[in-house]
Amino acid sequence: xxxxxxxxxVRAHLGRGSRVCFVTFDPMSDDLSLDRPAFAEAYxxxxxxxxxxxxxxxxxxxxxxxxxxVLDQVRDLVTxxxxxxxxxxxxxxxxxxxxxxxxxxxxAIAISPQYSVIDARVPHETRWRELRESVQWxxxxxxxxxxxxxxxxxxxxxxxSDGRHAMLIAAEIPTARIVSLPYAGHxxxxxxxxxxxxxxxILDAAYRRIDLxxxxxxxxxxxxRSGHYLYTLARRQPLxxxxxxxxxxxxxxxxxxxxxxxxxxxxxxxxxxxxxVAALERHERAAANPLFGLAHIRRGRCLWRAGRRADGMGxxxxxxxxxxxxxxxxxxxxxxxxxxxxxxxxxxxxxxFDERRPASVIPxxxxxxxxxxxKYPAIxxxxxxxxxxxxxxxxxxxxxxxxxxxxEADRE
Numbered sequence: 001x002x003x004x005x006x007x008x009x010v011r012a013h014l015g016r017g018s019r020v021c022f023v024t025f026d027p028m029s030d031d032l033s034l035d036r037p038a039f040a041e042a043y044x045x046x047x048x049x050x051x052x053x054x055x056x057x058x059x060x061x062x063x064x065x066x067x068x069x070v071l072d073q074v075r076d077l078v079t080x081x082x083x084x085x086x087x088x089x090x091x092x093x094x095x096x097x098x099x100x101x102x103x104x105x106x107x108a109i110a111i112s113p114q115y116s117v118i119d120a121r122v123p124h125e126t127r128w129r130e131l132r133e134s135v136q137w138x139x140x141x142x143x144x145x146x147x148x149x150x151x152x153x154x155x156x157x158x159x160x161s162d163g164r165h166a167m168l169i170a171a172e173i174p175t176a177r178i179v180s181l182p183y184a185g186h187x188x189x190x191x192x193x194x195x196x197x198x199x200x201x202i203l204d205a206a207y208r209r210i211d212l213x214x215x216x217x218x219x220x221x222x223x224x225r226s227g228h229y230l231y232t233l234a235r236r237q238p239l240x241x242x243x244x245x246x247x248x249x250x251x252x253x254x255x256x257x258x259x260x261x262x263x264x265x266x267x268x269x270x271x272x273x274x275x276x277v278a279a280l281e282r283h284e285r286a287a288a289n290p291l292f293g294l295a296h297i298r299r300g301r302c303l304w305r306a307g308r309r310a311d312g313m314g315x316x317x318x319x320x321x322x323x324x325x326x327x328x329x330x331x332x333x334x335x336x337x338x339x340x341x342x343x344x345x346x347x348x349x350x351x352x353f354d355e356r357r358p359a360s361v362i363p364x365x366x367x368x369x370x371x372x373x374x375k376y377p378a379i380x381x382x383x384x385x386x387x388x389x390x391x392x393x394x395x396x397x398x399x400x401x402x403x404x405x406x407x408e409a410d411r412e
Contacts, residue, residue, distance in 0.1 A: 002052070003073055007064040009034035011053045012077060013045060020206055021050040021081045023074055023103050025088035025095035027187065028059045028128075039092055043199070052077060054095070054103075059131060061117060062095045063138045068102075075104035083107055085206045086149075089187045090114070093154075097169060098140060101147035108152040108173075109205045112187040115168035116140060124164055127412075145172045152176040153205040155192065157184040157232070179212060181219065185232035194226035194255075195219045227256035231265065235410050239403060245269045260285075260292040268409055271302055271402035279402075280306070293319035301405060317345040 003010040014021070026039045038053030045051070052074055056062055078084045085107045086100025093113025100108050116122050117132045120142055125132075152173050156162040158180035170176040179201075184191035192198035197218055204210035223229045234248035249266035256262060267282035283302055286295035300316035303309075 002077070003070055004034060005064075005066050007057050008062075008066055008070055009055045009057075010070055010074060011038055011041070011055070012051075013041075014050045014052075014077065016048045016050050018049045019082040020085060021052065021078050021083075022085045022087050022206070023052045023078065023096075023100060023105055024054065025062065025086070025092035025099070026053070026055045027088065027090040027092040029056075032057045032059070039089065040087060040202075047203070050081070052103075056091075059091065060135050061091055061114075061140075062099065063135050063140070065138060067099065067139055071099055071102040075102065078104040083206065083208075085109060087202070087206075088113070089189050093187075097146055097152070097173070101149060106150045107206060107208070108149045108176075109155075109202060110152070110169075111155045111189045111192075112157070112162045113154060113165060113169065115146075115165040118142070122165065122168070125161055127161065147173075149173060149175055151205075151208055153179060153210065155179045155181060155184075155188045155201070157181055157186065157188055157191075159183065159236070160186060162186055162188070177212070179215065183223075183229050183233045183236065185228050190228040191223075191226050191232075192219075194228055195222040197222075224251070225255060227252040227259055227262055230255065231262055234269070235265070239272070239407065242269065242273045246273060258289075260287075260289040260295055264292070264295045264298055265409060267302070268298065268402065268406045271305075272406045276302075276306060287315070287318070298405070302402070305402065313345075 001009060002012045022040065022044055024039045024041070024044075029036065034055050034057050036055070038055055041051065041053050054062075054070060054074070056064070058064075084103075084105045086096035086103065086105035087109045088094070088096035089111040090113065093110030094115075094117070096105070096108050096110050097113055097115075114122070114125070117125055117128065117135075118137060118140065119125075119132070146169060152169075152175055154166045154169060154176055156166045156178065158166065158178070159182050163180070166178045166180075170178055181188050181191060189198060192201060195218065197215060201210065201215060230248050230252035234245045234252065237245045237248070239245075246266075246269055249262065249269055252262045253259070253266060263282055263286035267279045267286060270276075270282060271279035280299070280302060283295065283299035286292065287299050289295065296315050296319040300312040300314075303312035303315055
């Protein structure tokens with residue numbers, strides 16, 4: 001370990017004899033331990049390539065006071081290499097592009113990166129709302145531009161918000177090349193891996209020999225093998241094309257029959273199409289994965305709508321890990337539990353969502369619920385002013401149909 005603080009850690013694997021060194025930045029993670037495996041750490045070790053890995057403990061786009069000292073220390077470690085590559089995905093791609101040059105990188109490789117997540121700079125961005133509102137922007141300010149690189153390669157789904165980020169990035173980095181991957185989803189690395197080109201694409205980009213025409217040709221031939229591609233394509237279909245959504249999800253599950261994300265989403269589609277029994281069976285299969293807590297919340301809402309209120313409450317209370325980063329489903333699940341006078345379970349669900357974050361990140365509205373519920377447990381256990389506050393915000397989604405929930409999921 002080269003560096004470690006409460007918020008950041010730097011792990012170095014040098015001396016393997018490579019002439020290229022990667023500096024990686026971790027994406028968002030449900031595991032905020034600084035001892036977790038770093039992004040691309042095992043992959044680069046297997047190739048015998050020197051690497052330095054920067055890990056974050058808070059999912060706040062690396063806006064930590066000690067980041068400049070970390071970057072300067074990394075820059076000192078990478079002197080003497082023929083090429084230094086900053087590499088990251090999503091939030092890690094943002095950091096690779098914005099901070100990689102200061103760490104000594106000449107090349108940047110970013111998968112589905114953000115140009116910025118400051119509202120004033122990217123008004124089109126609607127993802128990660130609760131996290132973004134809590135960031136104190138120490139290392140990015142309005143008017144800042146991205147640093148220069150000798151070469152930069154950006155892999156992204158150009159039909160998502162990621163495509164607009166890529167265009168903003170390319171406007172400030174003249175050497176940037178955008179590898180557009182329609183319906184690859186976020187992050188596009190999953191699609192690249194499932195089509196069997198991720199490893200070769202990253203290496204070719206690092207050694208500046210990437211053949212984009214050959215890459216496009218290969219992914220076009222193999223895209224139907226990718227469950228992530230089929231799932232993304234299904235999510236982009238409007239509700240009036242429900243049969244198309246269902247067909248695409250069946251193909252996604254044929255490619256990866258045990259993927260809980262696909263099982264859970266396909267259950268939403270089935271219920272919205274009026275196939276409630278099949279939807280519940282699919283929800284059960286998704287919830288069998290203990291690491292995907294959202295499946296329990298969706299299963300609970302499905303049971304609630306089917307009139308099995310007690311079973312629905314029990315399902316929601318089982319949500320423990322793998323909770324969504326969006327607070328919406330969590331609020332709905334907690335509200336349902338609170339309305340059923342299961343205040344302790346409601347509070348537990350909220351704390352499970354928040355235990356991966358510093359206290360400063362908890363949105364003020366939920367903090368008010370937590371504070372009042374701790375002081376007045378009888379109020380939080382019934383339909384008091386705290387639960388009433390949430391009713392005014394979430395009644396439509398709580399009482400909504402399966403089609404409403406599917407629309408909500410398609411927007412996330």
